[in-house]
Amino acid sequence: TAYGDICEQISDSAEEYNAIGVQVAVIRGSDGKAFDFAYGWADYGSREMTADSKMRSASLSKVATAICAVKMEEQGLADLSKNIKKYWKIDIPVKISVKALLTHTSTLYNLSSKNSVEETMEQLSSSYSFNKEKKPGKSTAFEYNNYASSVAATTLELASGIPLEEYASENLFSPLGGDLSYFPGNIRDTDNLITHYDYDHSVELLPETAKKMVFTGNIGDHPGNYIGGLTGSASDIAKMFSMLANDGVYENTRILSEESVKALERKYFTAKENGGKFRQCLTLRYYNNLYGTDGLYYHTGNAYGIVSLASYDPVTKNTVVVMTSGAKQSRDKRGIYKICSEITKEIYKNIDKL
Numbered sequence: 001t002a003y004g005d006i007c008e009q010i011s012d013s014a015e016e017y018n019a020i021g022v023q024v025a026v027i028r029g030s031d032g033k034a035f036d037f038a039y040g041w042a043d044y045g046s047r048e049m050t051a052d053s054k055m056r057s058a059s060l061s062k063v064a065t066a067i068c069a070v071k072m073e074e075q076g077l078a079d080l081s082k083n084i085k086k087y088w089k090i091d092i093p094v095k096i097s098v099k100a101l102l103t104h105t106s107t108l109y110n111l112s113s114k115n116s117v118e119e120t121m122e123q124l125s126s127s128y129s130f131n132k133e134k135k136p137g138k139s140t141a142f143e144y145n146n147y148a149s150s151v152a153a154t155t156l157e158l159a160s161g162i163p164l165e166e167y168a169s170e171n172l173f174s175p176l177g178g179d180l181s182y183f184p185g186n187i188r189d190t191d192n193l194i195t196h197y198d199y200d201h202s203v204e205l206l207p208e209t210a211k212k213m214v215f216t217g218n219i220g221d222h223p224g225n226y227i228g229g230l231t232g233s234a235s236d237i238a239k240m241f242s243m244l245a246n247d248g249v250y251e252n253t254r255i256l257s258e259e260s261v262k263a264l265e266r267k268y269f270t271a272k273e274n275g276g277k278f279r280q281c282l283t284l285r286y287y288n289n290l291y292g293t294d295g296l297y298y299h300t301g302n303a304y305g306i307v308s309l310a311s312y313d314p315v316t317k318n319t320v321v322v323m324t325s326g327a328k329q330s331r332d333k334r335g336i337y338k339i340c341s342e343i344t345k346e347i348y349k350n351i352d353k354l
Helices: 002-017 059-073 100-102 115-124 147-162 164-176 207-211 236-247 258-265 337-354
Strands: 021-027 034-043 203-205 269-273 276-280 283-287 296-305 306-314 319-325
Touching: 002 021, 002 034, 002 337, 021 236, 021 337, 034 236, 034 296, 059 100, 059 147, 059 164, 059 236, 059 258, 059 296, 100 147, 115 147, 147 164, 164 258, 236 258, 236 306, 236 319, 306 337, 319 337
Parallel strands: none
Antiparallel strands: 021 034, 021 319, 269 276, 276 283, 283 296, 296 306, 306 319
């Protein structure tokens, strides 16, 4: 059966890449039917991975932040094309917009994120923080940049006057019906937090530690959480990507306007990274002819030993999310983590037969 083929691929890939746990969620576009798969351990040897297990999704967080950005623009709270100095109210030596930050073309160096507005201001006002040889917003300035993404998050907070965790909770996580938070300690179901293992199977993050990672309520605090801290299950994350696949609607609830989804999917330029060549959109990426589809919008993640891939097909509306713990982090020729790539390919091949 198709279900059996997918289960076999998950266990084969998990064994090949030495994963401790794998969690997969699928939402079929033709009827909205959801399927979940889990393999291995949430805590090695003592607690099994299930569809309810919760983990940090790494850089899939950046997609949630980009969704908040276009939603804020929709509501008139932020202008993503404006010079960000309008919101920081300081002199910034280079003219950059939230769009440049979210397309990795800000020319900022990939600095360490600071946990206060004041410290980030200091970085942004220094000419040493920028690569003078590149032009902001141009494809030639493209370089994947965690720091720039965290600056985008704080810029959105300054623009709206609302901490991003609060904004996302009200405008994205709650309407989706997902148990999601940028702070692991703030999800409802903290009892299902997994132990995060690195590829050498050392412990990266214990549930007890994750539970203490909670939202402070201050603007500009912990911007790193908005680019890597989004915590939930694969099925929670799949709801978010399925909403994008369905032009802003999830289960009859409109979360984004069609225009906002188009803004996320807009091609800015073609980029190359880790051997892959893709369309860079607003945080999202698009790859032609991927896994037997005409093309998929997607994003990968890698942090705290979690390697993840979330994707959706804009034609069929099919959505697939794969999250793994403790797996080898080798990439395929497109720059996508092999373990996620192989499982995702098998699912798109079989999705209509599920």
